[in-house]
Amino acid sequence: MSHGKQFTLYTHDRGPNGWSVAFALQELGLTYESVFLDFQKGEHKAPEFTKYNPNGRIPALIDHHNNDFVVWESNAITQYVVDKYDKDRKISVAPGTEEYYTQLQWLYFQASGQGPYFGQVAWFSVYHPEKVPSAVERYRSEIKRVLGVLEGVLSKREWLVGNKATVADFSFLTWNDAAANFLLENFDFDKEFPATAKWHKRLLERPAIAQVWAERAKAVQKQH
Structure with a gap:
């Protein structure tokens, strides 16, 4: 693989976490090549990838301008990048400031309070071999709880950290x-969590994010 671009991002076309790294890279105008792993073939568990991420999950990032430094876990990657x-x-705040720790607080909350619970709904709804309605119900309730946490904050301020x-x-x-x-089923984002839905739309309208979204x-489409 040539390293004409600064970063190699190991990711997955449908995996949510890799795209959050791409948002940061695109916002900062940093060049990267995405390598989409085929989970059906087990590429994320193969030695060619686990030599970079021993956890065998996406994303992982290689910084070719920093001695091929490797970092994995999406929020650790974005923190490194900024x-x-x-x-x-x-798109960040200065290290050492109080707001920096507020930024970290939200990144930790996303990693521990959003991703795992939302992912469990996907697992029990689609991939789990048995139907376990109680599990689906529990994790869908957690989705709404997390959205409620965001709503409580975003109903009072435009962004999670500072004024940007x-x-x-x-x-x-x-x-x-x-x-x-x-x-979620029969879910009306605008009605149930209006401030969070408005914030979500504002983010999608940012040119760099819109480009990554495309x-x-x-x-x-290409992979499927």
């Missing part, structure tokens, strides 16, 4: 989109 390359604080969109906001985007369009649609 700490190292967002010197103008376009940051990687904290971007981190919630793909899983919230999955919740609104796939994971790449996402193209990747899904």
Whole structure:
């Protein structure tokens, strides 16, 4: 693989977490090549990938401008990217400030409170070999609880950190989109969580995010 672009991003066309990394890279104008792993073939568990991420999950990022440094876990990746390359604080806040820890707080909450629960709905609704309605009900309730946490904050302020969109906001985007369009039944985002739905739409209107969103649609179409 040639390294004409600064980063190699190992990801998956339908996997929400890799796209949140792409948002940050695109927002900062950083060049990257996406390598879409085929989960059906077990490429994410193969030695060619686990040498980069021993956890065998996407995403993982290689920074070819930093001695091929590898970092995995989506929010750790985005934190690395903005700490190292967002010197103008376009989509992040300065390390060491109180707001920096607020940014970390939301990234940790996304990683622990959003992704796993939303992912469990997908698992028990689609992939689990047995139907377990109680599990689906539990995790759908968790989706709404998490959206309620966001609603409580976003009904009082425009963004999660400071007065601008940051990687904290971007981190919630793909899983919230999955919740609104796939994971929940008979769900009216605008009606049930109006402030969060408005925030979600504002994020999607950002040119860099819109560009990644279009790449996402193209990747899904190409792979399937």
